Amino acid sequence: MSEPRSRGKTARAGKPAPSSLSPVAAEASPPPGKDAFDIDEVFRLLRRATAPLPKAAMFDLRDRGYGSPFEQLVSALISARTRDETTIPVCLRLFAAARTPETMAALPEEEIVRLLYGATFPEPKARDIRALSASIAASGAVPDTAEGLMALRGVGPKIAALTLGVGFNKPAISVDIHVHRIVNRWGYVAAKTPERTMEALAPILPERYWIEINERLVPFGKFVCTGERPRCGTCLLLRQCRQVGVTVPSRGA
Numbered sequence: 491m492s493e494p495r496s497r498g499k500t501a502r503a504g505k506p507a508p509s510s511l512s513p514v515a516a517e518a519s520p521p522p523g524k525d526a527f528d529i530d531e532v533f534r535l536l537r538r539a540t541a542p543l544p545k546a547a548m549f550d551l552r553d554r555g556y557g558s559p560f561e562q563l564v565s566a567l568i569s570a571r572t573r574d575e576t577t578i579p580v581c582l583r584l585f586a587a588a589r590t591p592e593t594m595a596a597l598p599e600e601e602i603v604r605l606l607y608g609a610t611f612p613e614p615k616a617r618d619i620r621a622l623s624a625s626i627a628a629s630g631a632v633p634d635t636a637e638g639l640m641a642l643r644g645v646g647p648k649i650a651a652l653t654l655g656v657g658f659n660k661p662a663i664s665v666d667i668h669v670h671r672i673v674n675r676w677g678y679v680a681a682k683t684p685e686r687t688m689e690a691l692a693p694i695l696p697e698r699y700w701i702e703i704n705e706r707l708v709p710f711g712k713f714v715c716t717g718e719r720p721r722c723g724t725c726l727l728l729r730q731c732r733q734v735g736v737t738v739p740s741r742g743a
């Protein structure tokens with residue numbers, strides 16, 4: 491997944507977007523071979539497309555029973571720049587030793603480093619995990635706002651968004667590189683950075699999809715709408731997607 495502070499943003503509220511930010515909304519009629527863009531239909535198709543794929547790490551851990559705000563916060567921190575395939579077993583190993591702020595803060599730092607074996611940056615992550623655990627243990631609760639979460643050591647916008655969304659079930663859009671790339675290819679937004687994509691999504695994406703968009707587009711982006719040579723030829727979303735910027739031959743065509 492992405493780094494703690496710069497690859498994702500938290501969206502909690504928005505104002506109406508300029509129509510130029512949503513090319514599909516500005517269309518008089520769909521282009522030849524395409525259907526009118528319908529975000530509900532897109533999510534129906536996404537659920538089908540991602541059903542057989544490995545889940546994104548945070549959602550996988552939630553479904554295994556590690557969905558508390560504290561566990562999601564720690565998992566999101568571990569997942570920064572670490573592959574999902576590594577994040578999941580590392581989190582399971584760590585949570586076998588400690589699942590609460592109090593027990594985590596009581597672990598020696600070198601023990602947390604040992605338990606983080608395989609994740610990127612185990613030493614700084616162990617320091618962050620121990621420090622935020624002590625802070626939460628002292629305050630009595632995981633903060634339930636983006637601002638409160640980002641006041642904790644090592645927590646940036648994307649970690650905050652994942653914690654709010656998956657841990658607290660509060661509407662928050664987490665825009666990583668997959669979400670950014672795919673919604674721009676759809677033509678749903680036209681934005682050059684994940685930060686701009688988050689700003690463009692907030693006013694047009696129905697709130698019921700704010701958490702789910704990350705859950706669906708992380709596996710969809712890893713296995714279907716990949717960065718290089720997306721599998722447009724077999725993609726369920728082909729009639730909805732405007733394929734903006736897709737110029738290379740697709741795999742699986």
Ligand code: SF4
Pocket residue numbers: 672675676714715716720721722723725726727728731732733734736
């Ligand atoms: S049609 Fe191609 S560009 Fe569009 S979502 Fe599918 S794989 Fe991605």
